[in-house]
Amino acid sequence: MPRLFVAIDLPDQVKDVLAPLSHELPGARVVPPEQLHLTLRFIGEVGHQTFAAIKTALAGLSFQSFPLALCGVGHFPPGKRPRVLWVGMDPSETLIQLQQDLELALLDVGLPTEERRFSPHITIARLKETDPAAVSSFEVLHRDMACATFEVREVILYSSVLTNHGAIHNREAEIRCQDASAAS
Secondary structure, three states, X not given: OOEEEEEEEOOXXXXXXXXXXXXXXXXXXXXXXXXXXXEEEEEEEOOHHHHHHHHHHHHOXXXXXXXXXXXXXXXXXXXXXXOEEEEEEOOOHHHHHXXXXXXXXXXXXXXXXXXXXXXXXXXEEEEOOOOHHHHHHHXXXXXXXXXXXXXXXXXXXXXXXXXXXXXXXXEEEEEEOHHHHHHO
């Protein structure tokens, strides 16, 4: 059974800025540059019929390209022992609308809506025994971190296979923005 998620991939120049950040933090399990992405919706394991229905539903997803600007760092969960180190982004109504449209498309397939509120971020490291004081220092040092704005032109349905060496992500479907389709 495929384990799925929907995401926005990042341009290589953005990955080049983000990749070295978390190497500064002792005990951080760094996300490899090729796996850096913005998750719009984690779906989880589904049967093959549901997988096909999801691909069909996502093909009907319609959006215009839009700019996205990454900035700032933080961690989850807030106020507790840090488990995830992330890079945030400037608020984007278009991104929020895209994620809501995605939720509706998945609801039409019969998947329940995500219970947690959408909190757009890029996970750059997972933390296990990292000292919270070190995380705080890291956040202070990088609070003004910013990447060049980039255009979001596609959404990707990924499958993920968990291995002893980490997850392997495979592109299963690409949903291009309307203005990219019109230009083709």
